[in-house]
Amino acid sequence: MINIRVEKLLEYGLDQQRATDLHGQMEAMDANQSSEEAWRHISKNLLTPDDAIKAHEYLWKAAFHNSEGDVAVPCWSPSVTDVQECNVTKFQKAHGLPDYEALHRYSVLNKSEFIERVLDELGISFQEPFSKVADYSNPCTPSWFYGAKMNIAQSCLKPPEGRPAIIYQKEGGKLEEMSYGELDALSSRVANGLINLGFKKRDAMAIDMVMTAEAVAIYLGIIKAGCVAVSIADSLASDEISKRLKISNTQLVFTQDVVQRMGKKLPMYQKVRDSGPKRVVVLPSGNELEATLVGDDLEWSNFLSDDKHFETVACDPMDTVNILFSSGTTGEPKAIPWNHTTPIKCAMDAYFHHDIREEDVVAWPTNLGWMMGPWLIFASLISKGTMALYYGAPTGEEFGRFVQDANVKMLGVVPSMVKQWKTTDCLKGIDWTSIRNFSSTGESSNASDMFWLMAQAGYKPVIEYCGGTEIGGGYLTATMVQPAAPSFFTTPAIGLDFAILDDAENQSSQGEVYILPPSIGLSNMLLNKDHEEEYFRDAPLIKEEYNGGLGTSLLGQAKQYSGDIGFRRHGDEIEKTNNGFFRTHGRVDDTMNLGGIKVSSIEIERLLNTITGVKETAAIAVSPHGGGPSELIIYTVLADDNNNGESLLNEFQLVIKKKLNPLFRVKQVMITDILPRTASNKVMRRTLRKNFLEKTN
CATH class of the missing domain: 3.30.300.30 (ANL, C-terminal domain)
Incomplete structure (x- = not known):
């Protein structure tokens, strides 16, 4: 029996009539329902977006009044339909796995076989087949898809030409689309333009601009040509841009004349030019170019080739496709290369954890200077879905309506963004019920803010996502087949496992997390630092008693490989709660x-x-x-x-x-x-x- 009081509902913002009606509806509920069943009924059938969020929280806590000893209390649990329709269940059934725990266990104990099945499910293309999934002679930094030739751009452009690849909207504008056929053609014009300028395989080209449809085409065109995309955040000052251009030996920079944000025009080309690039291609943010070019810099229209067809360059799977940088503020940023296999990690996480399905619309306010920009490209396009890009600041009502009108299914967020939406109440009157789930990354989230976010879409889960550029995605996250508690995680990422150790290197419910390699997506080199020193030096040895996040023996996992294997340090402190959830506690290093x-x-x-x-x-x-x-x-x-x-x-x-x-x-x-x-x-x-x-x- 759930006991609530009318006076509390009044205190939490409901009027007398609404409080009385809601109290009566609660009294009529089945007293034998579980907490999860009761809350699902309350959240889906009784509460409305017009009810004050404090009233929502009051009823949530009342429904779970028997869970006071639990640190993590779910506010979303999957229905039978949710479980049946999601990607995880589809994969489990196809491969005879009874439940999620069995799937995760299979993914870490039978890594090569599992990865082959994932390649088939995602439709990853190879120009020449591999003779084995990986060369594990050094399992901490393996070579994936031994003997193969591939170019990951091919796996991003498979759907029918007429299907929308990108839905986008300029600030103050209307929804527009770029089809897969148009994206393929524009990226080929970029690749041909690079060849016409004399660039060759492995040359580095930087992108320093807002994440637009053209930026996506440039990114894919660089990869098609066998070149390397260098990711630079559009917010960086000239001296920080200069550091990144030098570290990556960038030959050409793509940028735009100005950035339009909240009605203001901020100079972009001049900032890039002041960083000392070798040559720049400049895109207009409007109809006409608003900058005077210097030297042999090129306007976008003069750079583009007229040839819309390009024979994608065959590459070794371990060839670099993207150089990204850690988000440090001073000193030299850490340069982390992604290769042609890293995007498979992005797409794997999107498939198993974010439940992105074919033709889904996926939005995540980001840019190519942060790993979530490239992640969004690969997660949505390899999944044969549609990216949704809003060119303005994602902090107000216009962004909320963009998400609504684009029919977004998965919306990625940064916690500080959610706090601003909540504080300003800018989403009032906007319908986000088409959203299937949210995902949050970039910084620690606040439980109250995430509860509020779930309520905005009629209680849809937030998939917490913790990882890093050097992982190619997440190591700790959640799924659509497990309950979601605000600001908590539920599982190690599929295909990856870890141990939580205390200062004495004993297994613990709270301590430093150590990742067990190999796992596709993990970096195997750094451009300007010692990779071994950064991730493996002084890491603990694996002991027989160590178990992974869901209880699978880590030593049993390590025995798949003939070479010596040790833990990989990541630097986060995490906790496993009494009821099986996880949460993060910041960094353990400096x-x-x-x-x-x-x-x-x-x-x-x-x-x-x-x-x-x-x-x-x-x-x-x-x-x-x-x-x-x-x-x-x-x-x-x-x-x-x-x-x-x-x-x-x-x-x-x-x-x-x-x-x-x-x-x-x-x-x-x-x-x-x-x-x-x-x-x-x-x-x-x-x-x-x-x-x-x-x-x-």
Whole structure:
């Protein structure tokens, strides 16, 4: 029996009549229903978008009143129809697997056989067949599809020519479409244009522009030609662009004249030109080019070939297709190459976890400078779906109506974006019920915000998605066959497994996550850092008692391979809850994610330690109570007693704004006599994080 009170419904924003009616409907419910059944009935049949969100939360908690001991409480559970129709179930039935746990176990214990079946399901094309799925002589960095020739662009352009490949809308404009045939033709004109300029296989071409239909065609055209796409975020300043062009040895940059955002025109070509590129191709953001070109830079129309046909260049599967960069703010960014097999990881995750199906419309506000830009291309096009691209800022009503009018089935978000939608109430009156699921990545999410988001589409799940550029997708995520609790994960990604270890390298319910290679999508090189040092040096050895995220023996998985195999370090701290969900707790190393931007604690500390009166500092990132984007906390040892926390906070904030990043906000300064250190004198940031959480809670 679910006990609710009318006065509480009034307190949470309902009027007397609505509160009385809802109370009566609740009283009439079957008292023998499970919590999941009761909440499904309440959320689908009783509550409406017009009811205050606090009333929704009150009834949700009332339905699960017997789950108070559980850390994670689901607010969506799959119906029988949901389970029957999703990709996971389709694959399970085709291969005689009884349930999801069996599917995951099969994907990690029979890796080569599993990958062959995935290739068939996704329709991945090869110009010459492989003799074996992988050369596992070094299982930590295997060579996939040994002996094959392929070009992943071919697998992106298979649907009928007339099917929409991209639905897009300019700010203040209307919906437009680019078909698969038009995308194929335009990308071929790009590839021919590159050849006409004398470029050859493996030459690097940068893209620094808003993610438009033309940007997608440029990206695929570069890959068709056997060249390398260099991803640069359109928000970067000239000096940061310059670093990336030099690291990647970029020969040509594609950009646009200006960026139009919220009614303003921001110069783009000039910023790129100031970065010192060898040559630039400039696209007009409107009907006419709004920039004066210099040197031998080319206007888009003069670059494009008239030839709409191109014989896609055959490549080795391990040839680089894309160079992406870590989102650091100072110093040299980490350059991470993707090869022709990495997009298969993107499409695998889209198939098994995001449940993207043929002809689905997929939207994720992003750009090609962040891994989710290339991910979106491969996830939607290899799935034979349609990308939905909105060219403006995705923060207001117009974006909400774009999602509605484009009939989006899977909408990807960043948590801070959701918070803004919720705060401004800009989605009021917009119908998102066509959405099948959401997905969230980029930073830690807030449970209350994610609950609100689910409610906007009539309670559809949020697939939390945690991974990285060096993974090609996610390592920790969720599915459409498991219940969804706001801000929680349910499973290691299909085809991948991990262990959670404490400081003593014992298996634990909370600790550092270590990934077990090999897994398709994992990086096998870095352009400007030592890959072995970055991911494998000093990682723990696999022990017999270690089990993976869903209980499969990790040593049993490792025995598939003849070579030595060890864990791969990723740097996240995660927890497995008492009822089988997972959640993240930030980084265990000196890297922090502040507002979706990665920055080293050491960079912040080096800056703050120069301030008069400060002896030393330690910067940590902590998720707020209830979850959400990490907050910056500075532990400080004073050189004298003339400073206090409040004055230092203002001074720290000013220095960080001027010399590091104006988006970083110092939440709190903690004065301490000494910083905890290891025997080798390293600051124990995990201890500081634990102490802070214990004190504030």
